């Protein structure tokens with residue numbers, strides 16, 4: 001028993017809990033002939049900030065291999081030691097994506113759009129799950145009045161367009177940070193990019209920001225309301241125009 005790792009013990013405890021539920025239900029153990037679902041349940045969580053209703057929606061998770069230099073100020077060994085200490089899998093970074101719907105009572109705004117149909121396809125449904133979570137939460141994409149973008153990485157903007165190139169939120173104005181838009185749409189900045197993930201980022205922004213997207217796009221400034229009740233604040237660093245929003 002003392003050779004069991006904590007993770008194995010937790011798994012054993014979880015299996016025990018399942019057995020207990022079957023026993024409590026009074027049924028015979030299942031014959032395991034039922035098809036396994038093979039995918040995660042849609043996820044959303046709702047709460048209030050004053051009179052404003054917030055719904056956090058899960059878009060899934062991205063699993064990225066940790067290479068040397070993945071964390072710029074720590075070695076791979078140091079990163080793995082931190083993962084071990086947190087009982088997390090070594091050598092991989094799992095990043096969850098959670099876009100947010102803000103219902104102010106007069107406006108229905110979505111903050112960030114997840115990885116979209118393209119992410120869903122390339123990850124085999126591990127991410128790109130926002131449409132599934134929206135449906136589970138009873139939110140029609142056509143009812144979204146405004147999409148507020150925090151920054152231009154793919155896991156935040158790719159969900160603006162569907163696989164067929166049409167707008168995923170056809171009635172929404174697309175509100176983007178002015179500083180972020182200026183950086184990523186600047187051909188000079190693009191020509192000076194050297195890191196592969198930044199070079200890819202520029203290409204991706206130009207793919208997603210089709211004429212249909214640009215037609216609906218309006219920039220917002222830090223320190224001002226993006227929509228009534230939601231103020232943008234400057235949080236550059238992750239990207240030059242990265243923004244947070246205070247409800």
Ligand SMILES: [Zn+2]
Pocket residue numbers: 151153238
């Ligand atoms: Zn990012």
